[in-house]
Amino acid sequence: DLSNGSEAVNLGKPVNTEKDDFAFTFNEAKKVGFLSSNRGGNDDIFAVNPICGVDVMIVVTDAKTGAILANASVSILDDKKNVIATEMSNDKGEVKYRVECDRPYVVQASKDGYEGNSFAVTSSKGPTAKVDAALQPIDVIVTETEIILKPIYFEYDKSNITQEGAFELDKLVQVMKNNDKMVILAKSHTDNRGTDKYNLRLSDRRAKATAQYIISKGIDASRISAKGMGELEPKVDCGAACTEEQHAQNRRSEFLIVK
Incomplete structure (x- = not known):
């Protein structure tokens, strides 16, 4: 439809x-x-199905100040968690993707100094959709001996890093990039069950992961070492009478400042 004065665009094959x-x-x-074409060698009639697409505009901002965040990494994933594309936000904090109608997508955004996060793109017929990707500035407690993070949880009997752990x-x-002389020891602990x-062995796999x-x-690699402690150093030495809360406190990761 060129009635609005727009120009025709060659969409390429097919x-x-x-x-x-x-x-x-x-x-x-x-x-x-329908259209006629000799693309098959003869003049034939081809059926044409309309293409339905949604232009998704992602705007990355600082969640605390509302400031625009340029040069943030923005990926779009399909409903099977496959990364379709990754681009950097422009000086307006924007990244634009063209996706299919009636399919859900997920946007993942990250930037140095900020916590990475995921944002849902609900399925629609468009023609446009907007995603406000507000990222929280990283706020980490650093003592003289330790970097304190929220608990790093693992799936049962597994050592792969979950998205929340990541x-x-x-x-x-970010702390280590800001302090390039800092050397860390990562220690992983379990509760006393098992x-x-x-x-x-389990804690050693988790620490190394x-x-x-x-x-x-x-x-x-010279700035980070890993050690699994198993149940050798409980935070709460409750023996055989541990509550579920005490077990949870003992299942922990620690990041000690060695240098």
Whole structure:
């Protein structure tokens, strides 16, 4: 529809080809179209189904001040958590993506100095949608001996870093980037349920996975070491009479400042 004065746009294959595509017609009532083309070697009639797309505008801001955040990394994921594309926000804090109608998407935004976060893009027919991606500034408690984060939880019997754990570890990464001489020891602890040997191995895997995540974010491996303590150093020494709350306090990660 060029009635509004806009210019025609070549959409490329398979919509427009280098062959002779002509005599396009579209039935508005039935939402179906036809065109003639020799793209198959002969002049044939092809059915045309309309493309429905939504232009999603993401605006990244500081959640506390409302300030625009340029150069933030913004990814869009489909409903199977596959990353479709990643771009940096412009000087207006904006990133624009074209997605399909009637499908849900998720936007992930991150920037140094801020907690990464995810934002839902609800399914719609568009033509536009806006996502306000407000990121919280990283606020970390740093004592003389320790960097204190929220608890880093793991799935039962697993050592992979969850998305929630990654958000917390990103805070540690930021502190280490701001203090390039800082050296950290990551210690992982379990509660006292299960055998000593099993808990020691599990906590060691978790501690090493934590350190590897930190290294993957650009921190030199010489600045972070990892040690699994199992149930050797409980925060609450409650023995066989631990409550669920005490067990939870003992299942913890610590980030000690070595240097």
